[in-house]
Amino acid sequence: MNVPLCCPDITDLEVEYVTRVLRSGQLSLGPRVVEFEEKFAAYAGARYAIAVNSGTSALHLAVRALGIGGGDEVITTSFSFVASANCLLYEYALPVFVDVDPHTFNLDPREIQRFIQSCCAVNTKSGALTDVRTGRRIRAILPVHVFGLPCDMDAIMRIAQKYNLQVIEDACEALGAEYKGRQVGTFGDIGVFAFYPNKQMTTGEGGMIVTNDERTATLCRSLRNQGRGVERDWLSHARLGYNYRLSDIHSALGLAQLERIEELLRGRTRTAALYEQALSGHPLIKLPPSIANCTRSWFVYPIQLPLSDCSLRDQLLTQLRAQGIGCQAYFPAIHLQPYFQQDYWAQKHFLPRTEAASKTCLVLPMFSSATEGQIRHVSKTLLELLETQSVSLAGAAHLRRDTPSGNRSSEGRDHAHSRMQPHVTTDKLIADAQS
Numbered sequence: 336m337n338v339p340l341c342c343p344d345i346t347d348l349e350v351e352y353v354t355r356v357l358r359s360g361q362l363s364l365g366p367r368v369v370e371f372e373e374k375f376a377a378y379a380g381a382r383y384a385i386a387v388n389s390g391t392s393a394l395h396l397a398v399r400a401l402g403i404g405g406g407d408e409v410i411t412t413s414f415s416f417v418a419s420a421n422c423l424l425y426e427y428a429l430p431v432f433v434d435v436d437p438h439t440f441n442l443d444p445r446e447i448q449r450f451i452q453s454c455c456a457v458n459t460k461s462g463a464l465t466d467v468r469t470g471r472r473i474r475a476i477l478p479v480h481v482f483g484l485p486c487d488m489d490a491i492m493r494i495a496q497k498y499n500l501q502v503i504e505d506a507c508e509a510l511g512a513e514y515k516g517r518q519v520g521t522f523g524d525i526g527v528f529a530f531y532p533n534k535q536m537t538t539g540e541g542g543m544i545v546t547n548d549e550r551t552a553t554l555c556r557s558l559r560n561q562g563r564g565v566e567r568d569w570l571s572h573a574r575l576g577y578n579y580r581l582s583d584i585h586s587a588l589g590l591a592q593l594e595r596i597e598e599l600l601r602g603r604t605r606t607a608a609l610y611e612q613a614l615s616g617h618p619l620i621k622l623p624p625s626i627a628n629c630t631r632s633w634f635v636y637p638i639q640l641p642l643s644d645c646s647l648r649d650q651l652l653t654q655l656r657a658q659g660i661g662c663q664a665y666f667p668a669i670h671l672q673p674y675f676q677q678d679y680w681a682q683k684h685f686l687p688r689t690e691a692a693s694k695t696c697l698v699l700p701m702f703s704s705a706t707e708g709q710i711r712h713v714s715k716t717l718l719e720l721l722e723t724q725s726v727s728l729a730g731a732a733h734l735r736r737d738t739p740s741g742n743r744s745s746e747g748r749d750h751a752h753s754r755m756q757p758h759v760t761t762d763k764l765i766a767d768a769q770s
Contacts, residue, residue, distance in 0.1 A: 340635075340661030341533035342702040344599055349591040356587045363582040364658045371586040372543075374593055380518045381526070381545035383552035386586060387559050390507040390529025392579040393542035394422035397503045397525040400554045403428045403474045409465055410450065410500075411477040412442045416690045419479050419505045420669045428511040429471065432670050437688045438624055440637075440696070441479045451498065464498045474499040480509035482623065482665075482698075483535075483632040488514050488522045495523075503527065507542070510535045511600045512632035520545050526638035530585075535632055535703075536592035536599055538585040560679075575704050602703025603633035606710055610636050610699065613714035619647075619721050635665060635698040645694045647724060652697060654720050660713050661700050668693040 357366055368386055376384035387393045403409060411419060413432040420430045429760050433446040456467050464473040476495055478486040488504075495502045502523030506512070512519045520526025530541035544555050557563060562576025581589075592599065607623075612636035614620050621639040623631070640648045648664065655662045668689050669675060700713055 336712050338661060338700045338705075338713055339702075340663055340698070340700050343532040343537045344595075344602065344703045346591075346595070347593065349588055352587040352591040353584055356583045359583075360597045362584055363580065365583040365585040367583040367590065368393070368581060370592070371581075371589045374590065375528075375543055376545060378518075378593060378596065379526070379528075379545050380521050382547045383545065383549065385544040385546075385559065386581040386589075387542045387544065387579040388391070388581050388585075389540055389579075390527060390531065391418040391422065392559070393529070393544045394418055394503070394505065394507075395425050396555045396558050396577075396579065397527055397544060398422050398426050398428065400551050401475065401501050401503070401524060403501075404635070406471055407474040408469070409475045409477050409503075410442075410447055410473065412479050412481070412689070413671075413686055414440055414481060414666055414692055415505070415669060416507075416666060417669055417672060418476060420508075420675075423477075428474070429469075430477075430669075431473070432686060432689070434686045434688045435692060436487075437691070439484055439486075439626060440481045440692050441484060441486040442476075442491070443688075444487050444494060447476065447491070447494055451494070452495065457498070459515035461501055464500065466649060467697060468613060473498070473500065476501055476523075477503045477505060478523075479505040479507075482637050483509045483512050483634040484623070484626065485509065485512050485514035485519045485629045485631075486668070488519070492522055508634035509632050511596065511630075513630040515628045521547075524548065525551060528590075530589060533634075535603065535634065536589070536596055538581065538589040538592070541581050541585050541589060543684060554673040591674055595633040599703045600632060602705070605700055605703060606705045607633045607636055609710040610714060613711060614638065614717070617718065617721065633701055635663075636701045637665065637696050637698045639692070639695045640697060641722040642691055642695050648695055648697050650724065651717070651720055655713075655716065658716055660716060663698050665696055665698045666693060666694075697725040746761065 339342055345607055355761060357364060372384040372386050376382065396693065407428040408431045409423050410433060411430050412435055414435050423430050426444055433450050434443055435441060436443040449584060454466055454468055455464050455473060457464055466473055476491055478491055480486055492502065504520050504523045504526040506526050507521035509519050513588035524546065526545045528543045530537065530538040546552050553565065557573060558576045559579040560576060561578055562572040562574040564571060564573040615622060619640060623637055652662055654666055668686065670686065
């Protein structure tokens with residue numbers, strides 16, 4: 336059985352709405368875009384919503400609309416898709432990566448505070464926060480709600496208010512997620528969502544900016560439309576802008592998906608519950624946590640495997656794909672990406688939690704229309720592969736102990752032997768095999 340990593344949930348309603356637009360002759364800059372924006376703003380709980388052609392475009396416009404640019408730095412996470420850092424580089428600002436919470440994989444407010452206290456100073460005259468290592472001004476925090484789990488927004492907003500920092504929420508993976516009963520994306524100055532086909536809802540390609548600030552909304556509408564002003568004179572451009580518009584075709588698809596959003600989210604929640612039922616209790620699998628005051632929106636189903644230099648995770652990735660099961664190693668750390676390492680903005684310091692997560696996380700197929708049979712097949716195949724790996728690791732551990740080594744004391748061998756008693760979990764077998 337082949338099971339894709341993601342699959343958009345398209346019904347006759349989506350086909351009908353898109354067909355209406357195709358037959359109307361108004362394929363872009365028409366009424367469906369405005370309707371989509373208004374209904375999305377109402378759903379998210381924001382005053383304004385601005386539709387664009389991707390989540391990346393939305394992030395870029397958010398950075399530009401807040402005036403972040405050359406000479407500025409923004410505190411963010413390296414455990415994310417590259418767009419959340421690229422949007423800063425587009426405007427010649429630099430990301431400052433701080434480590435994540437190892438439990439949630441989200442930006443850790445304690446690490447933000449630690450960075451500020453150890454690396455920054457407040458200008459007594461202007462109140463600006465400056466990175467003393469680079470002389471650049473810290474302008475904002477960009478938290479990413481990773482895998483659809485809300486960040487600790489209370490703590491992040493307290494830090495932002497204390498140091499007069501702006502906040503851009505990357506909620507591209509978290510449509511429908513709530514923090515203390517409030518939709519994510521609405522805590523900061525600007526929130527950003529994405530509608531790629533692997534997301535909770537899709538427009539094919541697309542994104543949305545939400546804000547409660549009228550000036551920001553007006554500016555984003557101009558920037559996405561080649562810098563045109565509100566008067567919409569087609570050949571009058573008030574500022575440098577971009578063609579980041581979303582068409583009426585895409586908006587029609589979005590309207591149908593938004594009508595079905597609760598159904599789509601329930602389907603993903605059901606899928607996650609099936610995984611939890613099938614995989615809980617396995618000694619090699621750490622399941623995604625439930626966090627107090629947070630309602631997760633299931634973008635993917637992430638599991639974490641023991642830290643073993645990626646070998647176990649990567650072997651499973653290859654084996655699952657060979658059996659027709661879509662899976663992915665989310666996320667490679669941004670600061671270790673080749674283009675980051677090759678250029679002047681390379682971050683030198685170690686992010687141990689981020690790098691550990693990057694080596695151990697594996698995401699399994701997640702989509703609202705997944706059947707119980709598909710999820711049980713994925714789970715059964717994963718458990719069978721892990722059983723094979725456990726036997727191999729146990730054999731490797733025995734070989735290690737039976738091989739004489741001048742570097743091991745008898746005390747060390749006795750300690751290793753004690754860890755091989757039947758009650759010992761298989762994650763310790765990995766440590767034995769590699770010791």
